[in-house]
Amino acid sequence: MSQPTFIRVISQSTTGALGALPRSIVVAGREPIVGSIEPNTNTGLYKITAALVATFEEENPTAYGFIKALRTAFGFIGTTEIYLLSTQGVALTSAMLDKANYNPRAWSFLNVASQTNGLDDESTFLADCITAATWTTAAKRKVFFHSFSVEAGEYGETLPAELQLAGALTTKPRTKSLITNAKEAFDEYTDVYHDPLLACLCFCLYGGSIARSLGSLSDAHDFAEVDGDTYSAAFRATIESNSLAQYNGAKDQGGSKFVYDTFLNDDVNPPLTAQLETIIAQDYIDDFVPISVRNALQGAGRTGVEASYKGLLEIYTLTNTALNTLWKGGVIQTKADGTADYTLTLKTLAEIDALNPNWRAEGVIPVGAIVGQIRAYGAIHYANILFNYN
Amino acid sequence: MTIAEKYYAMNRAIIDFLKTQSLDVSVYKYGRVAQDIKYPYFQSDYKIKDGTQPFPSKQSGTYTEFDYFLNYFVAAKNENSNDAALFTTFEKVKEAIGNPYYIILQPIASVLKIVLTPEFSFKGGREVLMRGLILTCRTVCSNVLSEVAKQTTIENVVEVAEGALEYPN
Numbered sequence: 001m002s003q004p005t006f007i008r009v010i011s012q013s014t015t016g017a018l019g020a021l022p023r024s025i026v027v028a029g030r031e032p033i034v035g036s037i038e039p040n041t042n043t044g045l046y047k048i049t050a051a052l053v054a055t056f057e058e059e060n061p062t063a064y065g066f067i068k069a070l071r072t073a074f075g076f077i078g079t080t081e082i083y084l085l086s087t088q089g090v091a092l093t094s095a096m097l098d099k100a101n102y103n104p105r106a107w108s109f110l111n112v113a114s115q116t117n118g119l120d121d122e123s124t125f126l127a128d129c130i131t132a133a134t135w136t137t138a139a140k141r142k143v144f145f146h147s148f149s150v151e152a153g154e155y156g157e158t159l160p161a162e163l164q165l166a167g168a169l170t171t172k173p174r175t176k177s178l179i180t181n182a183k184e185a186f187d188e189y190t191d192v193y194h195d196p197l198l199a200c201l202c203f204c205l206y207g208g209s210i211a212r213s214l215g216s217l218s219d220a221h222d223f224a225e226v227d228g229d230t231y232s233a234a235f236r237a238t239i240e241s242n243s244l245a246q247y248n249g250a251k252d253q254g255g256s257k258f259v260y261d262t263f264l265n266d267d268v269n270p271p272l273t274a275q276l277e278t279i280i281a282q283d284y285i286d287d288f289v290p291i292s293v294r295n296a297l298q299g300a301g302r303t304g305v306e307a308s309y310k311g312l313l314e315i316y317t318l319t320n321t322a323l324n325t326l327w328k329g330g331v332i333q334t335k336a337d338g339t340a341d342y343t344l345t346l347k348t349l350a351e352i353d354a355l356n357p358n359w360r361a362e363g364v365i366p367v368g369a370i371v372g373q374i375r376a377y378g379a380i381h382y383a384n385i386l387f388n389y390n
Numbered sequence: 391m392t393i394a395e396k397y398y399a400m401n402r403a404i405i406d407f408l409k410t411q412s413l414d415v416s417v418y419k420y421g422r423v424a425q426d427i428k429y430p431y432f433q434s435d436y437k438i439k440d441g442t443q444p445f446p447s448k449q450s451g452t453y454t455e456f457d458y459f460l461n462y463f464v465a466a467k468n469e470n471s472n473d474a475a476l477f478t479t480f481e482k483v484k485e486a487i488g489n490p491y492y493i494i495l496q497p498i499a500s501v502l503k504i505v506l507t508p509e510f511s512f513k514g515g516r517e518v519l520m521r522g523l524i525l526t527c528r529t530v531c532s533n534v535l536s537e538v539a540k541q542t543t544i545e546n547v548v549e550v551a552e553g554a555l556e557y558p559n
Binding site for chain 1: 540542547550552
């Protein structure tokens, strides 16, 4: 059974050079940023804290996309910080993202935002999203998410080719796309469109009394800035058949809405990709285990281990200890018998020699000498729970 | 030192002691067939009693218990001679091993027990007498095999740990 506490655990983990993977979010957009807030020289990112939101809005009154993102992020929970990446009016490029990734461990989530999230700027918004989705590979340990606005209308709604099966965005397994028309009047003449994924991610990562899953948008629904969409049943089916996320229209007794699923984009339906929460857990494990092993050795003043079966046993023990710690934190699932749902196997000497017969003499232990199978955290979504709608 | 190196070091320690005493007595290694040799002389041997343990390494070595045999051979002039002085050299060596002032083998191995073998004689062309010492010793011997294993880097350790992280669908 899944643990409900994982996302809270990683939200509270200490960050730092050898700490846990940080959960920070980068919001990229084309709106220029001016004023007193300066970007970091190395990364080009504007670091915004709660204390700077008012200043940002005052100095950039028409940066509607960024203002909306900041209000969403800081509106209810109080995110500790969020990073903005402004292209200053031009298209987003992978070079900009590479620069923003100057410190790869500084942030984990990438978001693209504009005033209408693609409604009035479909070509440029989707182009930036494709750039971001292409850049966000598994090796970078990051996740790209965005909302795309489609207006509900009496003549029916359509999805762009990029967001249909086999499209440029649905084929990116590290991308999460949500379709919505939820909007709000910024002023008398200006509407801005919500990004419920940003709201829900902030809620799950930075607080909330339940925060058990990104699927539980009913938690995030408490944001003043966030509301559900008003699509027809036919368009809901279209969104679902393209493996994309949406509000599912069902409500609990409190009138709160849910995201239909939190599987990452896939070019087949039903999607075969992992849940967003599972990907977060896997990234966390991939980060925690090597750092835990490294810290244990360096903390003991060691520069390595002996290139022998004895040294290999030491690595096995350190890896197993780290995985056990993660299981206790809820990052790894639990089997029906109450034990951790992972296996870690040390190959025999003959099997390791088959990888490289000279490994002891060369002083390099072959990768693959230890093999594991880990079932990372999987969320229980409210959508899977039967509610009493009486 | 390996056990073999320690054996020869013990022989050398006895030879050096004999020299300091200005005694012209040879110490032969085991297996030496005594032919045309000059009496008196010593002949030594060793036997490992316990020399294994799990997970030895170059740093730890192997804890080893062994017996060191030191036999002393001397020829009497005739059957009626007074042999009192014949074993003086043997006694000096025995005392130098056990006497706290000398303890000539201490840097090489800890001598736990000293046992004297019975004296015997046999008659051939001349009467040869022998006395022997059995020294029960303990020491730590270095290992040769552990030289093969080199130290890895921490980066290699981290790569192996990372390589073990697989997620089934």
